[in-house]
Amino acid sequence: MKIVVVGGTGLIGSQVVALLRANGHEALPAAPSTGVNALTGEGLPEALKDADVVVDVSNSPSFEDGPALDFFTRSAQHLFAAEHEAGVRHHVVLSIVGVDQVPDYGYYVAKVAQERAVRGSGMPYSIVRATQFHEFIAPVMDLATEGTRVRLPSLPLRPIASADVAAAVAQAAQGAPANAVREIAGPEIHGLDRLGEITLTARPDGRTVVTDEHASLFAGVPDVLTGPEDIETTATRYEDWLRTG
Template sequence: MKIVVIGGTGRIGSQVVALLRANGHEVVPAAPSTGVDTLTGEGLAEALKGADVVVDVSNSPSFDPEPALDFFTRSARNLFAAEKEAGVRHHVGLSIVGVDQVPDYGYYRAKVAQEDAVRGSGVPYSIVRATQFFEFIAPVMDMSTEGSEVRLTSTRLRPIASADVAAAVAGAAQGEPSNGIRNIAGPEVYGLDRLGEITLAAKPDGRTVVTDESAGLFAGMPDVLAGDDTVQVAATRYEDWLQRN
């Protein structure tokens, strides 16, 4: 199959490209750096010629509500117009577990709008919703650092390795459209503050974790980010991943 991966040079996309190529597919990584811009539509028609499947793992360059909403909705309009013109048979999108249950977080509202565009496109689809990536924990800690203290909420998360997310997305791309949502998560639930403690125990740098329910990106988040008993559980544990990275 010919599979076009939108965002194919990023953290998830590059791994999806590698997995699909290893399975013998013709894979086109599409990103502004390869001449494909979903915001303007530049390069889309050429990239999608003869494509069977489109995988969209692109992300907004901004987490602010208005720029994120503009990115996801404008990209979706251009992308689905090109997919219909090319006769694409399956669209695979990547989203976030619990995304439709956090209406007060503007970035999540933008992702919900993207999901709505997928469902309303008329192109057969599969949506993979993942929990927060392991790779996201250290940047969240850095953003929440004040002096030698890392101020984190106790928000429950069930983080997942990006490699496991890429494997799930690649698997969806090689299957039939589900016209539904698959939720995936890591094997264990932690408070964000506990994740910080585990990280600093493995990689001490002089900082300590302070639990502060008013601090950072996850302040005030409802308890929906760990998923429920229906999530499909990946194998990689955070502690094991830390030892290798």
């Protein structure tokens, strides 16, 4: 199959492309650096010619409400127009566990709008929702650092390795459209502050964690990001990933 991966040069997308190629598919990474821009529509008709599946793992360059909403909705409009024209048979998109339960966080609202566009596109689809990536913890800590203190709330998270997310997305792309949501999470639940402590134990740099419920990107986010108790879980623990990464 020819599978076009929008955002195919990023953290998840590059791994998805590699997995699909290893399984014998023609996987094309589509990103501004390859001449394809879903936000403007540039290069989409050419990239999607003869494509069977489109995988969208692109991400907004901004977490601010307006720019994120504009990115996801405009990209979706251009993608679906090009997909219908090209005769694409399956659209796969990566989203976030709990995304529809955080109405006061603009980035999540934008992702909900993206999911809504997928469902209303008339295109057979599969939505893969994942919890926060292992790779996301360190940048959150950096943004929450003041001097030698890292201020983080105790919000429970169930982080997942990006490799496990990429595997689930690649699996969806090679299968039949589910026209439904699949949710996946890492194997363990920790508070974000505890994840910071685990990080600095494995990779000490002179900083210490201070629990502050009003700090970081996740300040005020409700306890919905771990998913239901029976959510599908992957095997890679955060501590093990830190040791081997």
